[in-house]
Amino acid sequence: xxxxxxxxxxxxxxxxxxxxxxxxxxxxxxxxxxxxxxxxxxxxxxxxxxxxxxxxxxxxxxxxxxxxxxxxxxxxxxxxxxxxxxxxxxxxxxxxxxxxxxxxxxxxxxxxxxxxxxxxxxxxxxxxxxxxxxxxxxxxxxxxxxxxxxxxxxxxxxxxxxxxxxxxxxxxxxxxxxxxxxxxxxxxxxxxxxxxxxxxxxxxxxxxxxxxxxxxxxxxxxxxxxxxxxxxxxxxxxxxxxxxxxxxxxxxxxxxxxxxxxxxxxxxxxxxxxxxxxxxxxxxxxxxxxxxxxxxxxxxxxxxxxxxxxxxxxxxxxxxxxxxxxxxxxxxxxxxxxxxxxxxxxxxxxxxxxxxxxxxxxxxxxxxxxxxxxxxxxxxxxxxxxxxxxxxxxxxxxxxxxxxxxxxxxxxxxxxxxxxxxxxxxxxxxxxxxxxxxxxxxxxxxxxxxxxxxx
Numbered sequence: 447x448x449x450x451x452x453x454x455x456x457x458x459x460x461x462x463x464x465x466x467x468x469x470x471x472x473x474x475x476x477x478x479x480x481x482x483x484x485x486x487x488x489x490x491x492x493x494x495x496x497x498x499x500x501x502x503x504x505x506x507x508x509x510x511x512x513x514x515x516x517x518x519x520x521x522x523x524x525x526x527x528x529x530x531x532x533x534x535x536x537x538x539x540x541x542x543x544x545x546x547x548x549x550x551x552x553x554x555x556x557x558x559x560x561x562x563x564x565x566x567x568x569x570x571x572x573x574x575x576x577x578x579x580x581x582x583x584x585x586x587x588x589x590x591x592x593x594x595x596x597x598x599x600x601x602x603x604x605x606x607x608x609x610x611x612x613x614x615x616x617x618x619x620x621x622x623x624x625x626x627x628x629x630x631x632x633x634x635x636x637x638x639x640x641x642x643x644x645x646x647x648x649x650x651x652x653x654x655x656x657x658x659x660x661x662x663x664x665x666x667x668x669x670x671x672x673x674x675x676x677x678x679x680x681x682x683x684x685x686x687x688x689x690x691x692x693x694x695x696x697x698x699x700x701x702x703x704x705x706x707x708x709x710x711x712x713x714x715x716x717x718x719x720x721x722x723x724x725x726x727x728x729x730x731x732x733x734x735x736x737x738x739x740x741x742x743x744x745x746x747x748x749x750x751x752x753x754x755x756x757x758x759x760x761x762x763x764x765x766x767x768x769x770x771x772x773x774x775x776x777x778x779x780x781x782x783x784x785x786x787x788x789x790x791x792x793x794x795x796x797x798x799x800x801x802x803x804x805x806x807x808x809x810x811x812x813x814x815x816x817x818x819x820x821x822x823x824x825x826x827x828x829x830x831x832x833x834x835x836x837x838x839x840x841x842x843x844x845x846x847x848x849x850x851x852x853x854x855x856x857x858x859x860x861x862x863x864x865x866x867x868x869x870x871x872x873x874x875x876x877x878x879x880x881x882x883x884x885x886x887x888x889x890x891x892x893x894x895x896x897x898x899x900x901x
Contacts, residue, residue: 498624501616502855511840513847520868520876521849525665525818527729527867533791535729536784539776543733546771556767558759560586560737567774568737572722577710583740585755588765590695590736593721595621597691597738600754601719602627602656608691609650609658611642613821613858615665615693627656631857636812636823640669644678651686658688660709663696666856666863667821668796668814670704676712683716689746692720695736698727698785700816701793710741717746724769726818727785728776735769795866795873796820802877803864807888809880820864821853828890835859841887846879 513519527533546552559565565581573579587593594617602608604626610618612631619629632647634640647658660679662671671679683690692709700706710718723736740752796814803811803822810823824838832838835852839862843849853861866873 494624497626498620500620501857502851505836505852505855511844513843513849514845517847517879519847519849520872520879522864522868522876523849523851525865526731527726527818528731530868530872532869533729533788533867536780538779538781538784539728539730539772542772542775542779543768545775546768549771552767552771554767556764556770558762558764559756560584560764561767561770564770564773567777568739571777572708572720572739574708574711576712577708577741577743579739579741582752585738585740585759586765586770587723587736587738587759588762589731589734590693590721590723590725591617592734592765593723593736593738594618594691594693596755596758597719597721598622598627598657599625599758600751601689601691606654606656607652608656609647609688611659611661611664613666613853613856613861614659615661616855616857618659619857628654630655634664634667634669636810636821636861639815640664640667640812640821641671641675642679644682647679648682648686651682651688655686655688657691658683659691659693661693662709663694663700663706663816664819665696665817666819666851666853667812668817668819668866669812670700670706670815670817673705673707673712676707676709680709680713680716688716690716690718692718694720694722696726696817697722699789699792699818701789701796701814704815706816710739713741713743715744715746717742717744717751719751724773724776727788728780729788733766733769735765735773792818792866795868795870798870799864799866799873799877802874803880806881806884807890808884814866818865818867820866821861822850822864823861826860828888829884830889831887835862838862842880842883845886846883848876848879848883 562581564586565584568584569579569581585596587596598608598621602625607628607630608622609632610629611634613634622629630650632650633643635643663669690709694708697706697708708720710720718741720739720741721736722739724733725731738755740747799820800811800813803809808825808828810825812821812823814820824835826832826834829838832841834854836854839850839852850862850864853859853863856863868876
């Protein structure tokens with residue numbers, strides 16, 4: 447037994463020196479047991495990683511089917527407007543990034559919430575008299591996905607729940623479950639152009655509800671809520687004292703005969719975190735520039751949520767500084783003609799696809815009003831050889847080499863989603879192949895088929 451003297455600060459009647467006896471001979475039970483232990487590797491994945499689950503990847507990766515080798519593949523499944531290179535961003539946008547790069551001013555770290563000048567530009571671009579914004583109300587993020595993640599992380603604790611649209615973007619569930627947050631799905635109504643079932647929504651609220659996610663315009667539905675419907679959503683949130691996480695990444699992608707209303711512009715008392723970014727309007731999803739806009743005119747969030755967002759943003763060192771350096775020029779100098787041309791193309795493709803699929807027996811397309819998507823209902827009773835929408839889309843790939851996502855990916859079986867960003871001739875070909883497929887497998891009287899599509 448050996449003695450060691452440990453010096454400590456003496457306070458009151460505590461001794462300044464402790465005389466500690468430690469057994470280092472290896473003959474004691476504790477050390478003896480440890481000495482004989484053979485080290486073993488025991489590296490395990492974290493609980494958070496085990497809880498992280500992407501429904502789209504899980505379903506798509508399990509689809510063991512080969513496309514028809516006689517027909518070139520047409521993919522209507524990826525929500526990326528750059529895939530076919532028919533929708534390039536504007537020259538002003540790329541020039542702004544080149545100039546930022548050449549300047550040499552944006553190679554270092556920026557504040558985790560973004561450069562002050564960039565936050566001012568975003569605030570000015572999205573501020574309106576009904577929902578004013580200042581730079582302090584803007585948090586820049588690495589794409590809209592990170593904006594959603596930070597908003598969820600600051601509003602909800604493990605064990606609480608969030609309200610998520612069904613059908614809806616699968617990332618909400620993926621992020622929530624990885625954070626230990628329960629997901630409750632509220633229904634959207636295809637017969638009402640995907641409006642929210644407000645009674646169902648309100649019935650889900652309980653004492654553990656942390657926030658309501660409102661996605662408008664919608665992925666996967668392509669729907670755009672009217673002003674009156676948004677006011678009814680706000681009334682539910684106000685009655686239940688539930689804040690809103692507004693995913694408005696498609697807010698600038700609304701067709702000419704519809705009007706987009708930012709939900710914060712209609713709110714008098716409900717606090718809102720609105721998430722957006724460059725990805726869709728400017729057709730640059732890979733540039734990873736997003737933002738959170740904090741709308742809190744009644745100071746319900748107070749410093750608590752703002753400080754929380756600041757701390758969460760410090761987990762990484764903010765979005766790409768190079769894109770931040772180009773942001774002011776992008777937002778102020780992109781010509782209006784670029785936005786107009788993009789929307790004109792998307793609307794023409796949406797109308798083409800909707801009209802073509804309306805004439806297909808057994809299908810029920812729902813006309814979109816914005817975004818990049820169209821949802822198509824499958825009258826499964828007329829396709830008895832397929833058990834569900836996943837089998838339907840698998841066979842569509844195998845026979846026609848057309849790939850659409852089954853709406854099971856969005857928690858809404860019996861539909862599939864079409865991406866409308868493909869070139870026009872490809873969209874025409876895809877619709878013709880879908881029609882050929884349905885006509886081959888449809889069982890039922892053509893005369894009994896009601897082709898009046900949902901409006």
